[in-house]
Amino acid sequence: MAEIEELAAAVREFSRERDWEQFQDPKSLVLALVGEVGELAELFQWVPAADAVARFAVPDRQARAAEEMADVLVYLVRLADVLGVDLGAAARAKLADSHRRFPAATHRGVAPHKP
Amino acid sequence: MAEIEELAAAVREFSRERDWEQFQDPKSLVLALVGEVGELAELFQWVPAADAVARFAVPDRQARAAEEMADVLVYLVRLADVLGVDLGAAARAKLADSHRRFPAATHRGVAPHKP
Amino acid sequence: MAEIEELAAAVREFSRERDWEQFQDPKSLVLALVGEVGELAELFQWVPAADAVARFAVPDRQARAAEEMADVLVYLVRLADVLGVDLGAAARAKLADSHRRFPAATHRGVAPHKP
Amino acid sequence: MAEIEELAAAVREFSRERDWEQFQDPKSLVLALVGEVGELAELFQWVPAADAVARFAVPDRQARAAEEMADVLVYLVRLADVLGVDLGAAARAKLADSHRRFPAATHRGVAPHKP
Numbered sequence: 054m055a056e057i058e059e060l061a062a063a064v065r066e067f068s069r070e071r072d073w074e075q076f077q078d079p080k081s082l083v084l085a086l087v088g089e090v091g092e093l094a095e096l097f098q099w100v101p102a103a104d105a106v107a108r109f110a111v112p113d114r115q116a117r118a119a120e121e122m123a124d125v126l127v128y129l130v131r132l133a134d135v136l137g138v139d140l141g142a143a144a145r146a147k148l149a150d151s152h153r154r155f156p157a158a159t160h161r162g163v164a165p166h167k168p
Numbered sequence: 169m170a171e172i173e174e175l176a177a178a179v180r181e182f183s184r185e186r187d188w189e190q191f192q193d194p195k196s197l198v199l200a201l202v203g204e205v206g207e208l209a210e211l212f213q214w215v216p217a218a219d220a221v222a223r224f225a226v227p228d229r230q231a232r233a234a235e236e237m238a239d240v241l242v243y244l245v246r247l248a249d250v251l252g253v254d255l256g257a258a259a260r261a262k263l264a265d266s267h268r269r270f271p272a273a274t275h276r277g278v279a280p281h282k283p
Numbered sequence: 284m285a286e287i288e289e290l291a292a293a294v295r296e297f298s299r300e301r302d303w304e305q306f307q308d309p310k311s312l313v314l315a316l317v318g319e320v321g322e323l324a325e326l327f328q329w330v331p332a333a334d335a336v337a338r339f340a341v342p343d344r345q346a347r348a349a350e351e352m353a354d355v356l357v358y359l360v361r362l363a364d365v366l367g368v369d370l371g372a373a374a375r376a377k378l379a380d381s382h383r384r385f386p387a388a389t390h391r392g393v394a395p396h397k398p
Numbered sequence: 399m400a401e402i403e404e405l406a407a408a409v410r411e412f413s414r415e416r417d418w419e420q421f422q423d424p425k426s427l428v429l430a431l432v433g434e435v436g437e438l439a440e441l442f443q444w445v446p447a448a449d450a451v452a453r454f455a456v457p458d459r460q461a462r463a464a465e466e467m468a469d470v471l472v473y474l475v476r477l478a479d480v481l482g483v484d485l486g487a488a489a490r491a492k493l494a495d496s497h498r499r500f501p502a503a504t505h506r507g508v509a510p511h512k513p
Contacts, residue, residue, distance in 0.1 A: 056171035056256055063263055070272040076279045076329045079220040080212050080425055083205075084328040086240075087432050090198075090205050091321010097195050098314040099306045099509035102447040105194040109251050122248050123258035125201075129244070130259075133237050136224050141171055143238035144245075148178055157185040164191045164444035191444045195310055199443040202317050206436010213429040214394035214421045217332040279329035286401035286486055293493055300502040306509045309450040310442050313435075316470075320428075320435055327425050335424040339481050352478050353488035355431075359474070360489075363467050366454050371401050373468035374475075378408055387415040394421045 057141040061134040064127055082132040089124035096121060172256040176249040179242055197247040204239035211236060287371040291364040294357055312362040319354035326351060402486040406479040409472055427477040434469035441466060 054062070068074050096118055100108055109118050133140035155165060169177070183189050211233055215223055224233050248255035270280060284292070298304050326348055330338055339348050363370035385395060399407070413419050441463055445453055454463050478485035500510060 060256070060259055060263075063260075067263060067266065071270060071275050072277040073279070075277075078217050079224065080215070080217050080332065080429060081328050083209050083212055083429060083432075084324040084425060087205060087209065087428075088321045088325035088328060090202060091318045091324065094198050094202065094314040094321065095318035097198055098311050098318060100195070102193050102195050102310065106250065109194065115251060115253060118251055119248070119253040119255075119258040120262060122244060122253060122255055123262035125244055126241075126255060126259045127262060129237060129240055133234075135221065136230060136233055138230060138234040138237060140234075140237055140241060141175070143234040144175055144241045145178075147235060147238035147242060148175075148182060151182065155186065160186050162187040162190070164188070195314060195447065196443050198314060198317075199310060199439040202313075203436045203440035203443060206433045206439065209429040209436065210433035213426050213433060217425065281329075290486070290489055290493075293490075297493060297496065301500060301505050302507040303509070305507075308447050309454065310445070310447050313439050313442055317435060317439065320432060324428050324432065327428055330425070332423050332425050336480065339424065345481060345483060348481055349478075349483040349485075349488040350492060352474060352483060352485055353492035355474055356471075356485060356489045357492060359467060359470055363464070365451065366460060366463055368460060368464040368467060370464075370467055370471060371405070373464040374405055374471045375408075377465060377468035377472060378405075378412060381412065385416060390416050392417040392420075394418070 055141055057130060058139075060127075061130045061140070064131045065134055068131070077131060077135060079132060079135060082128055082135065086125060086128040086132065089121060089128060093118070093121040093125060170256055172245060173254075175241075176245045176255070179246045180249055183246070192246060192250060194247060194250060197243055197250065201240060201243040201247065204236060204243060208233070208236040208240060285371055287360060288369075290356075291360045291370070294361045295364055298361070307361060307365060309362060309365060312358055312365065316355060316358040316362065319351060319358060323348070323351040323355060400486055402475060403484075405471075406475045406485070409476045410479055413476070422476060422480060424477060424480060427473055427480065431470060431473040431477065434466060434473060438463070438466040438470060 068077060096109075096114075097105055109115050130140060133143075183192060211224075211229075212220055224230050245255060248258075298307060326339075326344075327335055339345050360370060363373075413422060441454075441459075442450055454460050475485060478488075
């Protein structure tokens with residue numbers, strides 16, 4: 054089984070054992086995801102942009118950031134599972150689409166802008 | 169290579185080819201992630217909670233949700249890569265930790281609350 | 284002075300006294316706003332949609348929600364001030380615009396959808 | 399009537415005329431708020447932190463940022479109204495509390511950290 058699918062199965066089983074599926078409707082899961090994204094944002098809010106990579110190379114801070122990103126991923130994977138979406142495939146399809154929409158030749162060094 | 173690591177490598181290569189690494193400092197990537205989470209939230213905002221799963225089982229809407237979740241995942245994977253974090257390992261560690269913090273026996277049917 | 288302008292002046296003075304203006308560039312303020320929105324989302328995440336108003340009528344919970352909304356407002360007002368935006372006027376202009384875009388006669392009972 | 403209360407009354411009336419109150423439960427309003435915060439974040443995501451104030455001083459971009467901040471405020475004000483919260487009073491109470499928690503003498507030049 055692919056890694057993301059395995060993770061989805063593990064989170065599903067975790068939720069089932071605790072009878073937590075009743076709480077995990079899509080809107081609630083998006084709100085939970087937002088809560089975790091908020092915690093991730095808080096880690097970086099007052100750090101000077103140019104120092105962020107160096108500061109978060111310190112093991113304790115890296116572990117803290119890893120934890121918040123893990124929380125985001127777990128809820129994202131759970132949401133995809135509840136909606137019957139193959140998240141790994143969707144990400145690969147999106148990347149293939151980005152290759153088409155942003156050819157390297159014409160987009161080198163230019164930040165993408167929403168249409 | 170594991171799936172998430174492969175995805176990280178593909179996004180890194182995509183960014184490198186376009187010389188977009190200069191834009192992808194952690195704070196910018198968190199803001200980009202927030203933008204995609206916002207698009208995901210918009211899909212669900214006015215849908216009655218109880219209807220969300222059924223409504224998003226319709227292929228067009230499922231594909232739309234899949235796309236927004238893919239965008240979130242791509243930025244999350246990129247952020248982890250920029251910070252040198254093994255996102256898959258972090259998610260598995262987090263889930264193991266949740267097994268310890270929320271024993272099924274005592275947490276069945278009770279929504280978790282932040283301490 | 285109008286209420287929002289007064290609030291902006293108070294937050295500006297608070298920041299100046301602590302020499303915190305150096306941290307309050309727009310990207311950092313948006314990340315701080317996201318952090319507070321995350322805390323607000325967490326309050327509601329596992330509450331059944333139909334029970335949310337009743338549950339948050341309980342004084343303690345109402346006070347908690349009020350605090351998180353206040354945090355969001357303070358950062359929003361600060362961001363507007365840093366960008367030289369008259370937030371109250373912008374909100375009134377937006378509402379006037381919504382009156383034009385969503386005539387009551389044609390939009391009664393129909394949730395708005397993004398174009 | 400104070401400015402924020404007036405704005406709340408105008409948004410309430412707008413919602414009532416369109417029979418949109420049925421969609422505006424707290425969870426839906428938080429998701430709508432998240433959607434608007436996402437649009438705000440997108441404006442700033444790839445802008446170098448040090449250039450953000452100057453770039454958004456250009457009238458068109460300032461108007462765009464003002465609009466997104468207005469959207470955030472309108473949903474925040476609506477959520478507070480639905481929850482029976484006096485948002486202006488809550489913001490002033492929060493600021494008074496911050497004066498106590500962060501005395502200028504000891505916090506000058508030091509970014510606040512969550513406890």
